[in-house]
Amino acid sequence: MKTRKLSLLMTLMLLMSMFIAACSGGNQDTSQSNENEGENEESQTEAQQEKSVPQVLNIIEGSEIPTMxxxxxxxxxxxxxxxxxxxxxxxxxxxxxxxxxxxxxxxxxxxxxxxxxxxxxxxxxxxxxxxxxxxxxxxxxxxxxxxxxxxxxxxxxxxxxxxxxxxxxxxxxxxxxxxxxxxxxxxxxxxxxxxxxxxxxxxxxxxxxxxxxxxxxxxxxxxxxxxxxxxxGPFTLTEWKHEDGWVLKKNFSYWDAATVKLETINVKVVKDPATAVSLYETNQIDRVGLTAEFVDKYKTSPEFKSFGEPSLAYLKMNQKGHPALANVNIRRAISKAIDKQSLADVILNNGSIPAYWSIPKDFVTHPETGEDFRAKNGNFNEYNVEEAKALWAQGLSEIGTDSVTIELLGGDTETSIKIQEYIKNQLETNLAGLTVDLKNVPFEFRLDLDTNEDYQMQFAGWSPDYLDAMTFADMWVTDGGHNHMNYSNPRFDELINNAKTTLASDPVARFEAMQESERILLEEDAALAPLYQRGTSQLWRPYVKNVHIHSFGPDYSYKWASIEK
CATH class of the missing domain: 3.90.76.10 (Dipeptide-binding Protein; Domain 1)
Incomplete structure (x- = not known):
């Protein structure tokens, strides 16, 4: 989902709450590890607690709702x-x-x-x-x-x-x-x-x-x-102040309303991480995503939680958006010129890891050997400044110029702007003759520009829509609904089509076809410049229970959540 999980899909771009859908490693929730201790005693008082404690959850999002x-x-x-x-x-x-x-x-x-x-x-x-x-x-x-x-x-x-x-x-x-x-x-x-x-x-x-x-x-x-x-569903949307926030109320007409404990979910749109943390510190919200500067401050707090996710961030390079990006050596140089380890460790500092792949690690495994998807392919286009410079010089020679200006489309939150400024600095420092102009826009506007292919290079991301490598693999087929960067390779298309059709009943061959398609996408064509696989660091009020975090699809489920003080 754009992160969109388009596809889509970003949580980091949007205060860790909207990049794309999801947490790696499967099921997680906000319950404490000792929650089951004294379970019998707790069950005796649960009904009284629920009646006496207001069932109101206060949270934030980094963006307006683009559509309902x-x-x-x-x-x-x-x-x-x-x-x-x-x-x-x-x-x-x-x-x-x-x-x-x-x-x-x-x-x-x-x-x-x-x-x-x-x-x-x-x-x-x-x-x-x-x-x-x-x-x-x-x-x-x-x-x-x-x-x-x-x-x-x-x-x-x-x-x-x-x-x-x-x-x-x-x-x-x-x-x-x-x-x-x-x-x-x-x-x-x-x-x-x-x-x-x-x-x-x-x-x-x-x-x-x-x-x-x-x-x-x-x-x-x-x-x-x-x-x-x-x-x-479990809730109804009772108030929607565009660009400001919305309110969800329990739906008493829902068939399973007896299970739903929360009466109200108040959601406020906040794009600035410092403002978000301040709201948490002053007890106005119950969950907040932490950006790099706040992780070290709060990582010893009992309310701190950190987990990895099968969500990817990358640079999309529109091969018809700029003549230089149609050149494979230019694209490969851009991918190799960015220090992704420092991006993950210093700029993000939230559990994210550098990504050299288009299908995340710790997401799906080989149906026969049980090995992670990454075991066969490993890393592509790792950071190497000398190789990047040589590829860049070769690419410039091939397109007949000694300088290029490329516009980088990205988000307007503080976190995404920091990431985009880091990318600009890395590329301009390591690739002589390159100028990167930043275009920072609201998330909804970026989605429109992406759909209309009205960009040159874009900081984007994806979270899985379902539990299968295909949710990442088939995004880049020719004229695909999420391609939007004019990438096309007949062999790549063939592999994806086979994985969907003739190999549908052969799990091993299907899996390996998707691995080969990734190799073509990144090793042969350098169509994308992967940046990082998302991690999330957050603060949660300990009284918020049973908010389930999903590894694909919507990030959270509140149907089973409750406030227990």
């Missing part, structure tokens, strides 16, 4: 809010596995191509309308319809759900999508091929339902304000 239309969402902030106010067939549970949502269970055909989901009959929208299989059919058909201009619809469905490719290409009608409402509580989905990660896909916001009657009644105002939305 699930067909149009591409970023971690939107997906996070959608995860709380809407519900799909399944949602991610405390252990990062799908748990019941609108669907109670499902059946799969012997060939793995047909999924039949059985929906509960007590799921309702906040206006009292039942949530039915028809709401899923309408939503998915709308997301794949080219007229909707959804990015994630084609990205998540193409090659997965039957006919999605042809529909997004305008060769078939949205009604031809392989999704059918057998009746109000039975949804049948037909796939193009067996998809190993399909269950986890069903937890992702693109596959949320939408109520056709309500959406149509709102016209072009749908999802723009709280009054233009209805909800079927």
């Amino acid at each position: 239309d699930s067909a149009m969402g591409t970023d971690a902030v939107s997906f996070q809010v959608m995860n709380e106010v809407f519900e799909g067939l399944y949602r991610l549970g405390p252990d990062n596995q799908p748990v019941e949502g609108v669907a109670i269970n499902h059946d799969v055909s012997e060939d793995g191509l047909v999924y039949t989901f059985h929906l509960r009959d007590n799921a309702v929208w906040s206006n009292g309308t039942p949530v039915t299989a028809h709401d899923f059919v309408f939503s998915w058909q709308r997301a794949i319809d080219p007229n909707t201009t959804s990015e994630y619809g084609p990205y998540m469905m193409s090659g997965v759900i039957k006919n999605a490719d042809k529909i997004s290409a305008g060769e078939m009608q949205p009604s031809d999508l392989g999704v059918e409402a057998v009746d109000d509580t039975t949804l049948r989905v037909t796939l193009e091929r067996p998809v190993p990660y399909f269950n986890t896909l069903m937890t992702f916001p693109t596959f949320l339902p939408q109520n056709e009657e309500f959406l149509t009644s709102q016209g072009d105002q749908y999802s723009l304000e709280v009054e233009n939305l209805i909800y079927n």
Whole structure:
């Protein structure tokens, strides 16, 4: 997700809370390690505590919500809010596995191509309308319809759900999508091929339902304000002050409302890290992300938490955005000219590690050997100033110039500006004749510029949308929905296509095809300049319990959270 996890996806760019979706190493929550001690005694007083302690959570985000239309969402902030106010067939549970949502269970055909989901009959929208299989059919058909201009619809469905490719290409009608409402509580989905990660896909916001009657009644105002939305999740969006913050309230119409303990979640948009820490110190918020200058100060605090994530930050180089970036030696020089270790250790200082890859470490493993994805390929384009200078000189000679000015698009938060200034300094210091002009813009604006390919070089990132290497691997296929940097390599495309089709039933060959595609992307073509794999350092109030942190999809789940003082 852009970090977006577009894709997307950044938490670090946005006060550690929106880069892309997720924490490596699977399930984590905010409970203390000794939480189970005296469990029996605690259970006896839990009901009294919940009644006496206000169930109000106060948090911050680094950005405005770009959209509340699930067909149009591409970023971690939107997906996070959608995860709380809407519900799909399944949602991610405390252990990062799908748990019941609108669907109670499902059946799969012997060939793995047909999924039949059985929906509960007590799921309702906040206006009292039942949530039915028809709401899923309408939503998915709308997301794949080219007229909707959804990015994630084609990205998540193409090659997965039957006919999605042809529909997004305008060769078939949205009604031809392989999704059918057998009746109000039975949804049948037909796939193009067996998809190993399909269950986890069903937890992702693109596959949320939408109520056709309500959406149509709102016209072009749908999802723009709280009054233009209805909800079927644990919470409702009751207040939305654009660029300032929003308020979530418990949804008493939710089928599992008895599980939801939080009554209110107050979210304030704060872009400045010092302001954010000040809010935490003055007890105005319950969680804060720490940037480099605050980590050392607070790392011995009992409220300090740090963890790694399978989320990547990198430089996207638009090969049609600037003539120099079409040259492989120029791109390779840029990647090698940045000291990523110092970036991670000094500028970030939050548990992030230097990245020399396009698919993160500690995310997925080889289906036969159990080795990490990184075991075979290792590192690409490591920091080497002398090699960078030689490649740069060769590249300049090939394009017939001795100087280049490149604009670097990035975020406008204090953290992202520091990172972008560091990149500018590294490149201008190590590559003679290079000038880097910084263009720092709000996150939502950056997403628009990325989609329109209106940039030259961009500081961006991605968090995984589902638990499979493909969530990173297929981003860079020719004309792909998240490519947006005009990269194209037929062999890369072939490997990704094979991994999705002919190798779908051969886990080992499929896995190794994705490893080879990464080698082509970075070793042969230097299409990206990876920077770091994100780590997160935060302060959490000890009374905030059971906020579950996910390694893919939305960053957090608040359905099970509570305040226990």
